[in-house]
Amino acid sequence: MRFPPVILALISLFAFRVLADTVPTDHLEPQLSDLFGNNTEGLASDGHTNNWAVLVCSSRYWFNYRHMANTLAMYRTLKRLGMPDSNIILMLADDVACNARNPYPATVYANAGKALDLYGEGIEVDYKGYEVTVESFLRLLTGRHDPSTPRSKRLLSDASSNVFIYMTGHGGNEFLKFQDNEEVSAYDVADAVEQMWEKKRYNKLLYVIDTCQANTMYSKFYSPEIIATGSSALGESSYSHHNDHDIGVAVIDGFTHFILQFFESLGKTSRTTLRQLFDTYDPARIFSHPGISTELSTSPPEDILITDFFGAVARVEVLPSSAELDLESQAALRSREGSGWDVAPLGIGEGQGRKHGREGQRRSGSVLPRRKEKDGQSAWNGPLTGRVNGWW
Known part of the structure; x- marks a missing residue:
């Protein structure tokens, strides 16, 4: 028996609402608060996008x-x-x-x-x-x-x-x-x-x-x-x-x-x-x-x-660390390992995720050094506070 598209859409919407009401989301709030302070909507403090x-x-x-x-x-x-x-x-x-x-x-x-x-x-x-x-x-x-x-x-x-x-x-x-x-x-x-x-x-x-x-x-x-x-x-x-x-x-x-x-x-x-x-x-x-x-x-x-003003505005979806990964998520995880993404939100530790990312980059030949030397001088992407003599 085949249902009209409108009926299928209504069934999907009803199922989504039921699922949203039954799945607890309280565990996401602390993680979002840690990441964005008091701003748990993923937006900047004044709501700009x-x-x-x-x-x-x-x-x-x-x-x-x-x-x-x-x-x-x-x-x-x-x-x-x-x-x-x-x-x-x-x-x-x-x-x-x-x-x-x-x-x-x-x-x-x-x-x-x-x-x-x-x-x-x-x-x-x-x-x-x-x-x-x-x-x-x-x-x-x-x-x-x-x-x-x-x-x-x-x-x-x-x-x-x-x-x-x-x-x-x-x-x-x-x-x-x-x-x-x-x-x-x-x-x-x-x-x-x-x-x-x-x-x-x-x-x-x-x-x-x-x-x-x-x-x-x-x-x-x-x-x-x-x-x-x-x-x-x-x-x-x-x-x-x-x-x-x-x-x-x-x-x-x-x-x-x-x-x-x-x-x-x-x-x-x-x-x-x-x-x-x-x-x-x-x-x-x-x-x-x-x-x-x-x-x-x-x-x-x-x-x-x-x-x-000095930065980017981004929406972030935080996944629970205890959630089991389905096949699609595992495939995405393997892809992220090879591209150097930080996969900590998917249940892998930050250090391990970065390690996998660097190994994946080396295997693919696309590794970018965190530090590069040029004429005896070092070039860093991150802040230099705390490095020898700083840069200011």
Whole structure:
């Protein structure tokens, strides 16, 4: 006897409801709480569903090495905290790594100790060289692209997106220079952000800028749900942190240096807030007076997690460790062993799962070393806090 599709669908729905009511799920709550703190829905603290980042280095030429290092160090931190390349738009002149004056070809360092090559981790530059213009930046924010613009050059955010914008370069009172050729004003950026809000292109926006008189660049914002911070007040310069005498130039700015130093102790599930970051600002060490603007945000910085902007948002299904695996799950487990996935949620210990993953990669010839040597220097994906001399 064959039932109509509608009848079969109703029977399946009824069976699912009965099963859902009879299978206990209390054991899942502690595991989810451990993973996400008080957030047991797998969402970020404010309920947004995705994060995006726009990283802009508006300088070019060798003597602006530190601005490229600022941007690449921020890029590396975003990726370490879980944000995928597909959600990061990187605008970079990209003219220092292979510059003839670089004594360490194809590298960019943010510390004179050269503990970490910021250029050696498979970076993806979306706007390169002379593509980094005021027009391309404003079009990126507002989504007003030529139809031929590829997906990788678009900010595909929506009303549920938290957007992080980082800018560094040379600036002044209410302007930022782009490659010594043109300028973007505080009014331009404010109007572009307003278009983003009207077009439902963000849920919350975090704006960080490191340049001379940086705080004037967010002084014209008038759209809702914005938190902004800058490196220096009106009339102040923004200073580099230190020079590398081998490279011959400054390798990072002070404001960005101390932000990234703070981030090095954070993990993907950190509950650290923006207020805790802002409280670390020390004008005596930065040599300028950083600014903070929170009046446009309905949430105070003490209620906003850093990972609400610096990281990825993901839904996670946790399986009970005592559950017996059916044939399909066992096949998936074997597949994960060969691909290097962490199979701890499927009932295998974390260490054993990682061991199986590495062995599977070796068998398939696709193993990627956790550490790689380059010209006597080591490159690490994880945080360097606690390693010899760190990297800051």
